[in-house]
Amino acid sequence: MDSLLSEWGTVVHDEEIPTIDHGKIRKVHTPWRYFFKPDTTLMPHSASPEEDIVTHIVMKINTTIPGVLVFSSGKNIGVFKASGWPEDVADFYRIQDYKGYLWLGHNRYPTNTPGWWGGAHPFNLLDWSVVHNGEITSYGTNRRYIESYGYHCTMYTDTEVVAYLVDLLVRRHGLPEELAVKALAPPFWDEIDTLPEKERILNTAIRLTYGPALMNGPFAIVVANENSILGFTDRIKLRPLVCGEYGDRLYISSEEAAIRTMEPHVEKISMPRAGSPIIGRVIV
């Protein structure tokens, strides 16, 4: 792995991620972090060489190097994963030592895929992190589509594909987040047919172009990167999604109770319609 990294750039610093043995989480892997500077001259034809190099390295490691798994690869972000109760995971990783302005948390009831630490949410690639409640019935179609763009699904969980789809649509194809949601959870044709011409053509073009990226099945998804957070549901809202506001803070959750636990004085609670995204932006 070290030789792969040095082939594509420079490791500025690396260290074991600090953890604490509190007896509630069994340490099955050694979490390690690299601060890595990609050599952008090695990908001269790319519009975003840093990201493309990191994506390449992540896919390469996860598919070819046994015993190593990259589950966090962005800038100014960190993903912490383990199998256990959320508060124990937070303690295990000494979460109190970190500062952040955008947090994603997730607690999973494993069904279709095994409950292993790598399969814990969030799923991350570059700056994109995803948490998901539900099941993607179109996973087989989505996975095959995204793999033809050089992404490789290695986590045995349907959610992984969402991170890659968002990376493809937003970073590589340059769609604004609102339109990326139109690709992933598009309006029904009956609705598109009645839109004014310009919008109708745009929505038709998105559905025709990104049909294999359409996600089906029950889901509520939150995707975040360094400066925005995006929540949306499947097209018929088979999973709940609730939005809460308090001052300049935005909460997105599956359950209102979770928001009220975090912020008992929450000022505004709303529930978006199926297919309409909640978008939060960081304004500095």
Add this chain to the structure above:
Amino acid sequence: MSIGTYPPKFGVRVDPEQCMLCGRCVENCSYGVFRMEEGRLKVNSRNCVACHRCLAMCPRDAITIRERPVDYRSHPLWTPQVREAIFNQAKTGKIIVAGMGNALPYPVIFDHLVLDACQVTNPSIDPLREPMELRTYIGKKPSRIELVKRGNGEVDLLTSLSPNLKLETPIMIGHMSYGAISLNAQMSLARAVSEIGTYMGTGEGGLHESLYPYQDHMIVQIASGRFGVDIDYLERGAAIEIKIGQGAKPGIGGHLPGEKVNQEVSMTRMIPKGSDAISPAPHHDIYSIEDLKQLVRSLKEATEWKKPVFVKIAAVHNSAAIAAGIARSSADAIVIDGFRGGTGAAPRVFRDHVGIPVEAAIASVDAKLRQQGIRNEVSIIASGGIRESADVAKIIALGADAVYIGTAALVALGCRVCGTCNRGVCAWGIATQREDLVKRLDPAIGSQQIINLVHGWTDELAELMGAAGINSIESLRGNRDRLRSYMLDSALMDVLDVKSVGA
């Protein structure tokens, strides 16, 4: 006569207790099984092909037909069919011609694939209560969207869409030419597809003027004989299809016997009346993939890039690589016709032994195009042996965008799959040009039967999708995770990219 006669294929019995000598069987049988002699009904079983026209018309259910009323000494290798083919060729010294699709008992892959349904962890969707989208667009798609963001937050779309056919159901009707089938049969299909919101193929037989009112739902075909092709024909079609090969007879051309070429067929095909219409094996202007590209682009140029151009090939060993070449030829859709595809007439040896099943071909074509990153830019249409809605669901899950049905549509018109289309005396008025037979098929009734069939299948498909928790056909396409194989070998499972039941 050293071989003598061999046992009749069918034994026809008329129950004298039931028969009231109405003579409907005599009138309806176009194969000459029945005749009336001095007030008594006589039967010549040897002429029977089991087309069931007599049964269907008998008011008293007096007629029974048994297959192989005389046994051959049984033998697993030397089947009656093999022995009779030898008798036939020992007498004639010729290539045996037969109709319909592959008649050998190869395992049917469709019947070894099962579909998925939701339980507990995700809900199934009820199509009676929730929207279910089967709308399918056939044609070229962009690989990505190009936008410009304007200052006011609005976006302008820079990408322009190529012409696509809009199907309300992923079921189309395949190419069966006027000549191979009757005008009333084509008329029934044409009225039905217009009503349903789907499309049908003209076959290589031109477009008869009585079908002009339905031309917006017709795909005009260019095959190696170029029959009926002129600029008017191209401009009338909703799309144009270049037929390179056919699943029932890959690698060879077509032959419409002169007897089927009456005045109307002659005018529509633009060939002399009574002459054989022979389509050569290759297109004489296509000897390489570059030539195909030229033809695709010439057809587009001739029709001002307003119409999608399809290319149809027979499913053969190397279909995937061939399809990848076609996808790069500017073609908008690739039709893969499996070895069970039907035909009016094909050499028996080709019909039964050449080509591969459509399930395997679609799976490998879809995989190859994905590997090359161009799958969604071109549509894939599967044909050849699609018998019911489950087959449609399975082939879409294996990677097809839509299907062509042929035989199934004819069965909806009355066809009993007797396999003697090549004789030209179809008692149901389908595969014949004989005026008295053709008029048995009323397009008003026939079209309604086709509409009913396609509606029934479409509703079943919607139910299957709903049960799988999918409300848009795009999410079924290529979704092989929702299929499992039941007793297929592991090499075939690799090709299909499906897991075993229980896995």
